[in-house]
Amino acid sequence: MSQLDIVGKSFPQIAAREKATGETKFVTDLVLPRMLCGQVLRSPYPHAKIISIDTAKAAALPGVKAVVTFQDTPKIKFGPRSEDWTIFASDKTRFHGDEVAAVAAVDADIAEQALELIRVEYKELPYIISPLDAMKQGAPLVHEDKPGNIGAEFKVEAGDVDRAMDDSYVVYEDHFYTNQVYQAYMEPMSALADVDLSGRVSIWTGTQIPNMMRMTYAKALGMSPDNLRIVVPEYGGAFGGKMENNIHLIAAVLAQKSGRPVKLVNTRHDDFLAGNPRVPMHFDIKIGATQDGILTAKDVKVVGAAGARLVYSQVIVATACYRVDSLYRLKNVRAKGYTVYTNSVPTACFRGFGNSQSTFVLESALDELAIQLKIDPAELRIKNGMGSNETSVHGWKIGSSGLRECVTKASKAANWSQKKNNKTPFKGIGLACCNHVSGNRPFAREFDGGSGIVRVGKDGRITVFHGESDMGQGQNTTFAQIVAERLGVTMDMVNVAQVDTDISPFGLGSFATRGTLMGGNGVLAAAKDAYDQMADIAADMLNTKAADVACRKAMFFSKSSSETKISFQDIASEATIRHHGAPIVGTGFYKPPTELPDPDTKKGNISPAYPFGCQIAEVEVDPDTGQVSVTNFVAAHDVGRAINPMATVGQIQGGIAQGLGWTLMENMAYEDGKMINADFVDYIVPSCFDIPDIKAILVEPIEPNGPYGAKGIGEPALNPTMAAITNAIYDATGVRIKELPVNPQKLLAQIQKLGKHVKE
Amino acid sequence: MKHVRIHLVVNGEDYSLFITPNRVLLDVLREDLELTGTKEGCGLGKCGACTVLLDGRPVHACLTLALQADGCQITTIEGIGEKEVHPLQEAFIDKGAIQCGFCTPGMINTAKALLDANANPSEDEIKQAIAGNLCRCTGYNKIVDAIHSCGCQSEKEKGEVR
Numbered sequence: 002m003s004q005l006d007i008v009g010k011s012f013p014q015i016a017a018r019e020k021a022t023g024e025t026k027f028v029t030d031l032v033l034p035r036m037l038c039g040q041v042l043r044s045p046y047p048h049a050k051i052i053s054i055d056t057a058k059a060a061a062l063p064g065v066k067a068v069v070t071f072q073d074t075p076k077i078k079f080g081p082r083s084e085d086w087t088i089f090a091s092d093k094t095r096f097h098g099d100e101v102a103a104v105a106a107v108d109a110d111i112a113e114q115a116l117e118l119i120r121v122e123y124k125e126l127p128y129i130i131s132p133l134d135a136m137k138q139g140a141p142l143v144h145e146d147k148p149g150n151i152g153a154e155f156k157v158e159a160g161d162v163d164r165a166m167d168d169s170y171v172v173y174e175d176h177f178y179t180n181q182v183y184q185a186y187m188e189p190m191s192a193l194a195d196v197d198l199s200g201r202v203s204i205w206t207g208t209q210i211p212n213m214m215r216m217t218y219a220k221a222l223g224m225s226p227d228n229l230r231i232v233v234p235e236y237g238g239a240f241g242g243k244m245e246n247n248i249h250l251i252a253a254v255l256a257q258k259s260g261r262p263v264k265l266v267n268t269r270h271d272d273f274l275a276g277n278p279r280v281p282m283h284f285d286i287k288i289g290a291t292q293d294g295i296l297t298a299k300d301v302k303v304v305g306a307a308g309a310r311l312v313y314s315q316v317i318v319a320t321a322c323y324r325v326d327s328l329y330r331l332k333n334v335r336a337k338g339y340t341v342y343t344n345s346v347p348t349a350c351f352r353g354f355g356n357s358q359s360t361f362v363l364e365s366a367l368d369e370l371a372i373q374l375k376i377d378p379a380e381l382r383i384k385n386g387m388g389s390n391e392t393s394v395h396g397w398k399i400g401s402s403g404l405r406e407c408v409t410k411a412s413k414a415a416n417w418s419q420k421k422n423n424k425t426p427f428k429g430i431g432l433a434c435c436n437h438v439s440g441n442r443p444f445a446r447e448f449d450g451g452s453g454i455v456r457v458g459k460d461g462r463i464t465v466f467h468g469e470s471d472m473g474q475g476q477n478t479t480f481a482q483i484v485a486e487r488l489g490v491t492m493d494m495v496n497v498a499q500v501d502t503d504i505s506p507f508g509l510g511s512f513a514t515r516g517t518l519m520g521g522n523g524v525l526a527a528a529k530d531a532y533d534q535m536a537d538i539a540a541d542m543l544n545t546k547a548a549d550v551a552c553r554k555a556m557f558f559s560k561s562s563s564e565t566k567i568s569f570q571d572i573a574s575e576a577t578i579r580h581h582g583a584p585i586v587g588t589g590f591y592k593p594p595t596e597l598p599d600p601d602t603k604k605g606n607i608s609p610a611y612p613f614g615c616q617i618a619e620v621e622v623d624p625d626t627g628q629v630s631v632t633n634f635v636a637a638h639d640v641g642r643a644i645n646p647m648a649t650v651g652q653i654q655g656g657i658a659q660g661l662g663w664t665l666m667e668n669m670a671y672e673d674g675k676m677i678n679a680d681f682v683d684y685i686v687p688s689c690f691d692i693p694d695i696k697a698i699l700v701e702p703i704e705p706n707g708p709y710g711a712k713g714i715g716e717p718a719l720n721p722t723m724a725a726i727t728n729a730i731y732d733a734t735g736v737r738i739k740e741l742p743v744n745p746q747k748l749l750a751q752i753q754k755l756g757k758h759v760k761e
Numbered sequence: 762m763k764h765v766r767i768h769l770v771v772n773g774e775d776y777s778l779f780i781t782p783n784r785v786l787l788d789v790l791r792e793d794l795e796l797t798g799t800k801e802g803c804g805l806g807k808c809g810a811c812t813v814l815l816d817g818r819p820v821h822a823c824l825t826l827a828l829q830a831d832g833c834q835i836t837t838i839e840g841i842g843e844k845e846v847h848p849l850q851e852a853f854i855d856k857g858a859i860q861c862g863f864c865t866p867g868m869i870n871t872a873k874a875l876l877d878a879n880a881n882p883s884e885d886e887i888k889q890a891i892a893g894n895l896c897r898c899t900g901y902n903k904i905v906d907a908i909h910s911c912g913c914q915s916e917k918e919k920g921e922v923r
Binding site: 011013014016017018019020021022023024025026027029030032184185186187188189235236237238240268269472473474475647648650651654655656657658659680681682686687688689690692694695 | 791795796797798799800801802803804805807808810837838839841842846850851853854855856857859860861862863864865866869887888891892893894895896897898899900901902903904905
């Protein structure tokens with residue numbers, strides 16, 4: 002590849018200056034004339050029959066412009082995957098926080114008073130929170146038409162698991178649990194909705210999936226998708242959490258009823274109660290290996306709690322069943338997954354998408370195998386790790402794999418061998434690896450690629466349109482770099498448009514670590530198209546052929562005689578003049594070489610590229626309290642090529658911080674069926690003191706399918722963190738953590754039960 | 762509720778406001794003065810996104826009644842850089858300390874108060890100062906680095922980011 006001017010260099014986010022000066026208008030900052038404040042009345046019970054709702058007093062309060070319940074909606078069942086949602090609860094509420102009614106008023110105080118005036122008569126019903134209890138016979142049903150509370154089942158099997166297990170030298174078998182945690186993006190979910198005179202609805206909201214959301218919401222609102230417009234301003238983080246959610250639809254219904262714009266911003270409490278946190282999962286794992294440490298077979302059962310409606314949990318449980326199988330050269334695998342309805346908040350996507358849960362389990366199990374076999378855990382990973390140009394048990398074609406390099410580089414940087422062998426009481430070091438995807442073929446059935454539009458105005462200003470979503474991770478900057486590189490211009494010439502479904506391409510969005518590869522390849526194709534159009538004009542003006550034309554630093558020149566140069570702006574101006582005002586518009590798309598998995602065998606290459614990583618944590622455990630602190634952290638990640646190394650390192654450090662919070666601090670707790678720590682007072686996320694220095698190492702094997710060789714990094718940044726920390730806790734104390742988060746009292750009790758410290 | 766008259770000096774400009782006494786400074790700044798750079802992350806003083814400087818001290822605007830700020834000097838993120846971008850803002854930009862940017866205004870205000878009081882803080886002093894400002898994107902490493910780079914006198918100590 003020729004020399005790169007822009008790609009591979011660290012640029013600040015293109016929006017960083019606005020963000021640093023407070024100029025950025027986030028969703029919660031938006032204001033429209035005559036805008037009303039929306040607020041939602043939520044169920045105080047985990048499961049209750051609605052006997053009656055009286056909204057008369059609320060509606061009569063001066064300043065209240067709309068009060069809405071299920072009766073004011075189209076009463077259509079909908080959902081992104083399984084149509085078990087309604088905009089408001091109809092006959093009964095199914096979780097503490099379920100939407101019952103909403104108001105729109107001229108200010109927040111009046112809206113709050115109005116909510117207090119709504120009289121709802123409930124009859125409490127028996128509830129279930131644990132998915133294991135929910136599966137038992139006689140358990141209360143969350144949805145009457147779902148016997149056993151089973152929302153979905155998934156199974157996959159390849160090879161001969163039983164035989165391979167029998168033939169194994171060692172077999173490890175255990176039960177693990179990963180808990181429910183909250184994304185805790187800093188800007189709560191919010192929406193601004195407006196309806197025009199024709200009835201067309203516009204929603205401004207922070208969403209990872211503007212176009213798919215539009216399709217789901219059009220159905221919910223009983224309208225044609227072309228009557229719905231989604232605009233995505235800058236928004237404050239998502240981490241998987243900002244997909245479909247009823248509050249957007251409630252804002253729309255309130256705007257329809259009041260005839261005025263309505264902004265609805267979740268309080269932090271409401272965001273905890275009715276966001277879409279991580280799917281909690283129970284795992285039974287059985288895994289075998291030969292005496293040499295070659296993995297022979299893996300068998301898992303996964304039970305995940307969907308909460309009161311299926312959002313994406315069934316796909317997440319499926320992912321937990323089998324994605325991690327392509328981390329190692331496993332041949333014999335079997336998994337059974339159950340997604341179970343419970344009377345708790347609907348769970349969905351959170352960085353890792355099930356693979357983080359199963360990576361915790363698999364990498365804990367590998368630590369056990371390494372101990373039983375007396376093999377260095379790093380060596381065990383290197384022995385089994387998937388390499389470049391290999392095909393996994395599920396038919397995944399691994400183009401490039403930097404897994405082994407990640408293990409060796411992380412080990413070296415962390416001084417692994419020395420620290421692993423140097424035993425100090427209550428100090429430990431642990432290692433874990435991960436794989437992931439860069440896009441997931443079956444997530445949206447119709448297609449999985451990316452697309453873009455690159456517009457070059459008469460002044461030479463470039464605007465990139467995409468339909469993905471920058472949730473703060475810096476995707477717009479990455480896209481700007483890719484486009485600037487392809488066009489041969491400087492970064493200050495490239496602008497990235499806000500996603501607006503009226504204008505932007507139909508991008509699938511930002512999930513499955515797909516943005517950089519899918520969206521990046523999409524805007525790259527569009528940039529190539531724009532470039533080719535400009536090169537034709539440049540060739541004409543330079544009296545040469547288009548193939549002889551090049552552009553660098555915004556100057557077109559002939560490669561054979563580089564004496565004459567014409568600026569990019571001049572070519573853009575000439576193009577617009579020749580085309581009587583029409584700008585250059587490049588469009589393009591990327592069709593990945595993927596395949597839908599076979600419905601029975603689940604075999605099929607689901608992603609064009611697979612990122613890998615290895616993380617090493619060092620911990621200290623307080624022998625008096627059981628408190629764990631992470632003292633050092635090294636993370637080596639195969640990112641294909643880092644388009645923007647500073648941003649890539651930022652993703653890694655941020656992912657690890659979230660993984661650390663999950664492992665040691667965070668848990669959404671329930672008592673009497675109600676979430677009891679639904680705010681930042683009682684639900685503590687990491688502060689700067691909890692996060693150690695994180696050394697990030699970028700391993701760049703250059704992925705053939707990636708834009709300039711790039712893969713994704715968002716989710717793999719977190720996937721191995723939990724096991725790296727808990728394996729370090731084992732090294733420090735001899736206690737195997739099988740349940741997240743680590744509970745200091747339990748850990749202390751287990752340490753005392755062991756009697757003698759293993760490292761002493 | 763009876764309205765009261767208050768006077769605020771915000772980013773050097775005088776404001777005379779007629780408000781109900783129950784309103785918090787955050788809402789008055791965001792709604793009445795349209796200074797939306799100050800963010801609400803939790804409403805309970807636990808995330809620091811609403812941090813502004815009240816007579817130079819960092820406070821949670823979500824927990825401060827506007828009435829309490831009567832007669833005080835208030836600096837919001839819009840007033841930090843005055844005409845130029847403040848070196849702290851520049852450092853946050855250049856060091857990659859900003860991802861979604863929702864915590865950034867509060868974080869920069871807290872850091873500004875620290876540097877005004879202590880021109881060359883240690884890493885631990887920086888962490889003490891920003892311990893009440895949550896960031897969910899960056900893992901804090903780059904934020905501490907950015908603040909540290911403003912405090913350090915010597916270029917060499919500023920450290921490189923790739």
